[in-house]
Amino acid sequence: MMRVNKVIKTLVVALLVFAVSLAGQTSPAPTWRALNFLIGTWGATTRSGSAGAATSGTYSFQLALRSHVLARYSSNSGCKAPADFDCEHGDLLYIYPDTPRQSYKAIYFDNEGHVIHYDLSIPTPTSVVFLSSPSQAGPQFRLSYVLKGSTMYGKFQMRSPGESEFKSYLEWEGEKKN
DSSP, rough: HHHHHHHHHHHHHHHHHHHHHHOOOOOOOOOOOGGGGEEOOOOOOOEEEEOOOOEEEEEEEETTTTTTEEEEEEEEEEEEEEESSSTTEEEEEEEEEEEGGEEEEEEETTSSOOOOEEEEEEETTEEEEEEEEETTTSOOEEEEEEEEEEEEEEEEEOOOOOOSSOOOEEEEEEEOOO
């Protein structure tokens, strides 16, 4: 009986040591190779869109949280727009791997209180499309980036319920600053 108790105690201690060692480990950072073309700080100047805004600014994609998240931060300046357009716009976009599906997802927040969940597709080595679920209430959103040469083109589009086509709300282009 004493031998059984000693074996049980030894087994419990071994399991505790194993559990503590697992808790201290971190999962390896995901690979961002498919989205590497985004990383850096970019200048941006609006080109068109139904927002009717004329603005310039910068946005940057940076690896964060020990390379487990790719974060986009943006700011603008010199905005001229209709009264219903928020010229003091700021937003955050966090991209993260959806490990079970071997894909990426993103979540977007802005200073107007919008939160958008996206699934990502990477149609070419220099393009990415962020698409919100059509099952969410309200419009469906599509955000895209395409790098052509040294110029990054961006587009934010919306599709209202019942409509078949996306309409551009804002389009921009710019060069990499660093």
